[in-house]
Amino acid sequence: MRMKISQINIYQHELNVTGNAYEMSHSSINSFTSIITEVVTDNGMKGFGETCSVGPVYQQEHALGAVAALSELAPHLIGENPLLIESVNRKMNQTLYGHLYAKSTIDVALWDICGKFYNCRVCDLLGGAINEKVPSYYAIGPATPADTAEIAMDKIGHGYRRLQLKVGGRHVDQDIESCHRVAENITRDIKLVADANRGWTTQDTIRFSRACCDIPLVIEQPCNTFEEIESLKGKIYHPVFMDESALDLNAVLRCINAGAADGFGFKLNRMGGLSAMRTIRDICRSRNLPHTCDDSWGGDIIAAACVHVGATVEPHLLEGVWIADSYHDHHYDEVNPVQVKNGFVDVPENPGLGVIPDVSIFGHPVFSV
Ligand SMILES: [Mg+2]
Known part of the structure; x- marks a missing residue:
């Protein structure tokens, strides 16, 4: 079936740590910024991906870096067939070098869409x-x-x-x-x-x-x-x-x-x-x-x-x-x-990732295309 990616929304959402801060050898963190990617298709299907770095010093990943990378990538993905995941990954690599942690949110969203389309779970x-x-x-x-x-x-x-x-x-x-x-x-x-x-x-x-x-x-x-x-x-x-x-x-x-x-x-x-x-x-x-x-x-x-x-x-x-x-x-x-x-x-039971996020808690997208 020919299906197209028609819209991509990027949300930014804070996850607060309950109780004491989350601690590692180099950092102590009370709140994490999660970046959520919503991929929408021309027949109304939706898939989600998410990346949440552990602050700015855990590794190279950075929340606002993910937003910037996804803003660069997203316009090139409109019109692509979300069922052809390898093809979309190839397109992303042709568009932007590196930034795997941002690309992965698109990849995961496409697996979510595929599962929903074929009525099976991502693990299947x-x-x-x-x-x-x-x-x-x-x-x-x-x-x-x-x-x-x-x-x-x-x-x-x-x-x-x-x-x-x-x-x-x-x-x-x-x-x-x-x-x-x-x-x-x-x-x-x-x-x-x-x-x-x-x-x-x-x-x-x-x-x-x-x-x-x-x-x-x-x-x-x-x-x-x-x-x-x-x-x-x-x-x-x-x-x-x-x-x-x-x-x-x-x-x-x-x-x-x-x-x-x-x-x-x-x-x-x-x-x-x-x-x-x-x-x-x-x-x-x-x-x-x-x-x-x-x-x-x-x-x-x-x-x-x-x-x-x-x-x-x-x-x-x-x-x-x-x-x-x-x-x-x-x-x-x-x-x-x-x-x-x-x-x-x-293991979630519903098709795709098996999670249906309430996007209203994410507020307005920080980027949409
Ligand atoms: Mg470890």
């Missing part, structure tokens, strides 16, 4: 859900050892089977102490991750790994650069996952070929959307590399996209699908919210 278009619920995990911000251990036990009580301790941004001995306190209390079936979000030196990482050598855990993105992390090979006791260094598909291949990554924390928007994540999923399967299917932050739209692709990952390779729902105060779709229940997220 991606090959089919292996499970109808995916495991999530909880990220615990830097805190005292006693508080970290208490939060860890509380989250295990709420059903989480994987805990990510945010480390870095303070003396590494405090991270070591927190990690030991948590490990003393949990059983070995709970997966433990120490995520420095680029905040350690190689020296810190070696010191941490040696001091925690008897604790089975994964170290995630300890240092800023690929080269620093690659240099840790043979010097530490723990598997290393890449997150912020996995900037795109080429960077993922580089990490794999160098043997520098034992797994990944993926951010769907950073990779370029669902199309890119499908490729990355298949590459990781061919090398038996475990990974997450996350995004850095955001509401129900991006959460649904992560859950759909996560549901299609071999369960023994799916580390989890982190979503921000427990950290913010409202859903875009109060009827079909994407949320963690007992440590898991149900």
